[in-house]
Ligand code: SF4
């Protein structure tokens with residue numbers, strides 16, 4: 001609804017209020033404001049849908065990093081459709097948005113990038129999917145058609161609609177900023193597997209077939225380094241069950257906990273008690289690690305899930 005008492009605000013009960021058109025910045029548009037607010041909800045998670053202003057503190061600087069993560073999500077969702085400039089935010093945060101590099105999810109280890117990746121993961125699930133993506137695609141079609149009609153002598157928001165990125169055979173988009181990275185052939189998520197004759201497949205695309213010479217898509221990642229990651233031993237999993245027959249149970253009783261009917265590795269804060277807390281992430285009992293950990297394959301489905309939970313991968 002339009003409400004002259006606010007600029008943009010949610011009540012936590014399903015209503016988004018936005019100021020009347022005359023109170024907005026001249027280059028603002030309603031679509032961008034709705035989109036920006038939904039990007040906030042992606043960062044804050046499903047619980048935020050029931051909190052006023054997504055649970056954010058707009059009075060102090062406490063949530064500035066979360067605002068930055070929101071702006072990274074906004075750029076990352078708009079980019080493949082050629083809408084990054086068209087759906088740019090206004091207000092003070094425009095400076096941050098405009099200063100983002102071609103890849104809004106760089107640098108990879110930035111905490112706001114990790115928050116943004118978690119938010120982008122939510123965009124692929126209800127209640128955001130499929131509606132948010134459908135709305136963006138429809139917006140892109142309208143913007144592309146309208147930009148053809150704009151009067152060249154008059155400046156228009158429709159002048160900044162860019163061509164969409166090419167589609168990758170995997171179903172993702174081809175990211176121009178990975179053009180020099182070598183494509184599927186150098187990607188951490190390419191693997192060789194069946195059924196039948198083993199061929200190159202993509203872990204990100206539900207094991208769809210790829211070829212090493214295909215260009216890099218938006219989910220391309222360089223070779224994984226477990227010592228820099230540790231996601232599987234950190235917050236990605238709450239519990240690692242082990243068998244009572246494993247040598248660790250008798251040799252390192254300080255690292256195991258007895259539960260009704262099973263054993264599990266003890267936690268220390270948000271990570272396995274056997275993990276060195278600082279990078280590089282080293283397992284202190286690696287030669288004796290339980291079977292659950294031995295079965296965990298780098299670059300496998302569980303590895304991808306663990307990295308997604310921590311915002312290390314899309
Ligand atoms: S995630 Fe990697 S292997 Fe999969 S399509 Fe993208 S670049 Fe290719």
Ligand code: SF4
Nearest residue numbers: 226229230232298303
């Ligand atoms: S197996 Fe995967 S999730 Fe675990 S540390 Fe290695 S790269 Fe990270």
